[in-house]
Amino acid sequence: MRSEARLLLVDKHAVDQVLVQDAVVRAVREAFELHSRREGRVFPVIREQLSTGGIFGVKAGDVQSQKLLGFKAAGFWPNNRRAGGEPHQATIVLFDPETGRPRCVIDGNTITTVRTGAAGALGISALARAESETVTVFGTGVQAASQLNFALRTLPRLKRVRYVAIDRKPDQAFASKFADRCQIESAANADEAVAESDIVITATPGGGPLFDAAAVRPGTHLNCVGADTRGKRELPPGVLERARVVVDDKEQALRLGELQWAPETPCVELGDVLTGTASFDRAAADITVFDMTGLALQDLTVARLVFERASETGSGTSVSWPW
Structure with missing residues (x-):
């Protein structure tokens, strides 16, 4: 009634x-x-x-x-x-x-926090090298913690974590959440941390490029969370052009995500990778990017x-x- x-x-x-x-x-x-x-x-x-x-x-x-x-x-x-x-x-x-x-x-x-972390986990599982052991996280907020939590659950071999706070200072509250699960330390030099990482997670407000493109070495996987609005970005110019790019939704990524800065870049949707609609065989030297804008x-x-x-x-x- x-x-x-x-x-x-x-x-x-x-x-x-x-x-x-x-x-x-x-x-x-x-x-x-x-x-x-x-x-x-x-x-x-x-x-x-x-x-x-x-x-x-x-x-x-x-x-x-x-x-x-x-x-x-x-x-x-x-x-x-x-x-x-x-x-x-x-x-x-x-x-x-x-x-x-x-x-x-x-x-x-x-x-929002956990579904975005879970999406990141699916991206890492599908796109990152299974033998990955090192990860750098940009940001120390709620979403950065969620992304790292799910990453550690997804790839048990991840054992070394570096985090880059917005002010480049150590954040003990953030580090203490993961101290019993990995070796975690603050990184003052973003480029050095990226260059030594198998996986890079960017989870910041998206105010601009976080590191130099040259720091990204072959074989790296990047989960990019912060670009979710027109004008936002975390990746420097030149990274997407070198990478195999996967998005959650092509239209949203072009309007709101990292792809807005390189709209001609070829990409596939993660859902198509998960269902097998799109084949995605990763070579060891491939740079892969998961551009996450969030699906309703x-x-x-x-x-x-x-x-x-x-x-x-x-x-x-x-x-x-x-x-």
Whole structure:
């Protein structure tokens, strides 16, 4: 009955309780495969600068065969740091596609963090050399930590980590999160760290090139996270031209990702690599780049996972929502 309809509210604490990393990786892989088979739609992304200094965006999509419909409203508000808050903010809403009625509202911060980390893990698994042992991470924020966490889970042979903070200073809080899993140290010289790494992860606000192109040696794999808006970049000119480039979505990468700076660069989508639609045989000397702009389908498949588990366990808050 319409008068008895309910809406589930799932806050950050409830999301943290029900999310399991292995399940998130499976859900994100499903999103890539749905995208590859064109069984899931990704609607045009809204991504705009605000007069407040923030960036506001909306990513939406659906999977008609699964009756999955929704959007994530999210962005980046750097001034939140002054108040001790997280600059990344996200909220996800899932709808009943037959009626348009909202089914749940979910705090999207953790979902965004872990689904992006899981996407990075899939990129590393598919594109990096299996024998990789060293990684350099640019950034020490929430997403840098997520990317490194998933990378260490994906390639057990990774044993040496260098991190490059924005201010180039040691960040003990960041390092302590991984001290029992690897040898981790701050790198003051970005070019030297890149030159000695098998894998490079860039997870910064995307304010400009982070290292010299010449530092990237043959065989390196790069996961690039920070370029998600027009005008943002982390890679220097010359890297994409030398690399085999994989993206999550070609249109988004050309508009928002690293590919906006070298739009003629050939690329394939990761979903096509995962489904076998596109063959990708890596030579040992290949430089590979995974340009990550984030798919709405990732948010939806992980949000569905949260919704189902929260409903099963009684997590979240159910409120009356008559229509």
